[in-house]
Amino acid sequence: MKFALMRIRKVFLRAIIGFLLLPILAFSWPEVTTLNKLPQDQKGGDVLDLSGEKPGNWAQEQVKAMTLEEKVGQLFMVAAYSNKNETHYAKIEKLVKDEKIGGLIFMQGGPGRQISLINRYQKVAKYPLLIAQDSEWGLSMRLDSTVRFPKNMTLGAIRDSMIIFEFGMEVGRECRRVGVHVNFAPVVDVNNNPRNPVINDRSFGENRENVATKGIYMYKGMEYAGTIGCAKHFPGHGDTDTDSHKDLPIIPFDRNRLDSLELYPFKKMFESGIASVMVAHLYIPSLDATTNLASTLSPKIVTDLLKNEMGFRGLIFTDALGMQGVTKFWGEGETDLKAFLAGNDILLFSGNVPKAKKLILEAIEKGEVSEAELDRRVTKILVAKEWVGLHQNR
Numbered sequence: 001m002k003f004a005l006m007r008i009r010k011v012f013l014r015a016i017i018g019f020l021l022l023p024i025l026a027f028s029w030p031e032v033t034t035l036n037k038l039p040q041d042q043k044g045g046d047v048l049d050l051s052g053e054k055p056g057n058w059a060q061e062q063v064k065a066m067t068l069e070e071k072v073g074q075l076f077m078v079a080a081y082s083n084k085n086e087t088h089y090a091k092i093e094k095l096v097k098d099e100k101i102g103g104l105i106f107m108q109g110g111p112g113r114q115i116s117l118i119n120r121y122q123k124v125a126k127y128p129l130l131i132a133q134d135s136e137w138g139l140s141m142r143l144d145s146t147v148r149f150p151k152n153m154t155l156g157a158i159r160d161s162m163i164i165f166e167f168g169m170e171v172g173r174e175c176r177r178v179g180v181h182v183n184f185a186p187v188v189d190v191n192n193n194p195r196n197p198v199i200n201d202r203s204f205g206e207n208r209e210n211v212a213t214k215g216i217y218m219y220k221g222m223e224y225a226g227t228i229g230c231a232k233h234f235p236g237h238g239d240t241d242t243d244s245h246k247d248l249p250i251i252p253f254d255r256n257r258l259d260s261l262e263l264y265p266f267k268k269m270f271e272s273g274i275a276s277v278m279v280a281h282l283y284i285p286s287l288d289a290t291t292n293l294a295s296t297l298s299p300k301i302v303t304d305l306l307k308n309e310m311g312f313r314g315l316i317f318t319d320a321l322g323m324q325g326v327t328k329f330w331g332e333g334e335t336d337l338k339a340f341l342a343g344n345d346i347l348l349f350s351g352n353v354p355k356a357k358k359l360i361l362e363a364i365e366k367g368e369v370s371e372a373e374l375d376r377r378v379t380k381i382l383v384a385k386e387w388v389g390l391h392q393n394r
Contacts, residue, residue: 048223048275051313052380058391059382063375071378072357073100079349082109082117096125099353102381103130110144111178118179128390132182136202138171156204161217168221175227181388182228188215188265189238198243208261212268219274231269233280236262244281244325251284276315281325292329296339303343315380320349333359345377
């Protein structure tokens, strides 16, 4: 750990020096590179496959053992904090026990408290919980008393992408040490709007090739350390001046523009084998002109574009369903249902799990979606749990 941190500090010092020299250097970013220099990952070199098309025995056994209500419960990943009081902790524990939710996204708190709470929740869970966190620049994005690494815009100035791989590997190691299996990173939005209030320095920059290359090396490093990476925010949150936490941003561009810029890094990430993606809350009329319908809730975007046209078979997360980009137009439970019907696998940050479960169960009973389709999505979630070792050790 000490050696790895020293190494990363050295390379970031080199990167900062290089960044200061940028004005006197003339260069163009290389196209997305092949990854032939990367070491094989800890799973024997195979691409992490969360499609659910080749599930292990454990995942198949769990799906067969689950009731319909338990399967629906697996779709939910609820927000948990380690800086609150016992009332909050008991509320989360009750959701884990009663609703059989599939996972938790840990927000603000501290590393020791988070580890303690994860152990507490895993102990009472009938099925092991998949734990996620936003650690784009390391654990310090959410946790106190942890290492703070530079943000993506600084990393984007580094020419040697192997440094980004090492960075991803170290972040992945730290995630696993505090019980996190999925890091909602890298951000692969192309930040070409200086007025963007929410992406900004979380992006690797304004060059699509550089964003794609750095994103690939970062998630490969995380996977090498046993942490699942997640490309966000599909189809691209870079060119907007609205924060989707507060309202529904509009992306007004035509399909040709989206293909050439916003979607480009995601295409490259998918080609390289990234296992999961997060769908943003964006209104994109050229993809779906339904009034006030966020991309997260759009079958045309999640199913037709992401799954069918772009061929993504991995795990699909919604962005947080408590954000005003969706709650401004849809009520609790209804948002979750629409996100499920759109084709998402995991419903993040649900505000009312019991109500949402009820609505999804009713939709299945009405035939709006089949139980076979539900099984496919739950299998993908369980394959992710199996890959991170939850079938052996919580």
